[in-house]
Amino acid sequence: MSYESKMLQELAMPTRKEVEQALLRALLKHDGIIKEFGSGEEIVDEIAGEFRLSKDQRSAFLETIYRKQNRVKKAFLWHRLLFRAADALAKEDMVSSPTRTLQITRKREWMLTEKGFDEALKLCNIPTARKECLPTKSYEVQKIVKDLIESRKPENYDPFDRDKKIVKTAREVALRNRAFRQAVIEAYTYRCSVCGLKLKSPDSLLWEVEAAHIVPHYFFG
Numbered sequence: 001m002s003y004e005s006k007m008l009q010e011l012a013m014p015t016r017k018e019v020e021q022a023l024l025r026a027l028l029k030h031d032g033i034i035k036e037f038g039s040g041e042e043i044v045d046e047i048a049g050e051f052r053l054s055k056d057q058r059s060a061f062l063e064t065i066y067r068k069q070n071r072v073k074k075a076f077l078w079h080r081l082l083f084r085a086a087d088a089l090a091k092e093d094m095v096s097s098p099t100r101t102l103q104i105t106r107k108r109e110w111m112l113t114e115k116g117f118d119e120a121l122k123l124c125n126i127p128t129a130r131k132e133c134l135p136t137k138s139y140e141v142q143k144i145v146k147d148l149i150e151s152r153k154p155e156n157y158d159p160f161d162r163d164k165k166i167v168k169t170a171r172e173v174a175l176r177n178r179a180f181r182q183a184v185i186e187a188y189t190y191r192c193s194v195c196g197l198k199l200k201s202p203d204s205l206l207w208e209v210e211a212a213h214i215v216p217h218y219f220f221g
Contacts, residue, residue: 014081033110033112036110097110113140145186
């Protein structure tokens with residue numbers, strides 16, 4: 001048994017699998033993103049609180065001796081356990097690592113992937129049908145947001161499509177791709193780009209995206 005494993009056992013720390021699941025739940029709670037596990041970060045204490053870790057468990061540290069350099073490096077055991085759990089999730093493509101996320105958001109954060117999003121919903125007993133309505137960010141969706149923001153804007157936009165054909169379906173429902181829907185509301189900060197209107201549910205979990213808000217569909221908008 002390694003020195004680290006022995007310490008984890010002696011201090012009755014949670015298993016890495018338990019921490020992985022706690023991380024996924026925390027990511028879902030924080031809209032899909034959390035900062036790196038730096039000292040003093042609220043997320044570190046938040047997850048520790050979920051496991052009801054004692055002061056000794058939170059403050060215990062590992063000592064690594066570098067004999068050639070004649071120095072000792074100390075690292076908090078709880079931080080190390082968090083990082084190992086997050087790193088394992090990244091290898092399973094459940095989350096995007098800070099280095100990878102930095103490329104699209106310019107921030108060093110852990111971010112859910114679509115695969116991790118599905119797993120987090122399952123852990124929290126939330127029906128997958130609600131996935132399309134939740135404001136949770138995912139790596140794949142943020143890539144679309146980045147492309148939308150950086151895409152070239154039309155110089156002369158005409159909101160009227162005179163060649164448009166209206167096709168009525170049984171339910172008259174326009175199906176939207178979840179990624180595109182979320183990319184649009186994030187790109188425009190959850191507001192109408194023309195009038196600034198923001199539509200949301202009382203619990204702030206549902207955000208309306210209505211392409212025909214300015215020019216109604218029945219006026220060929």
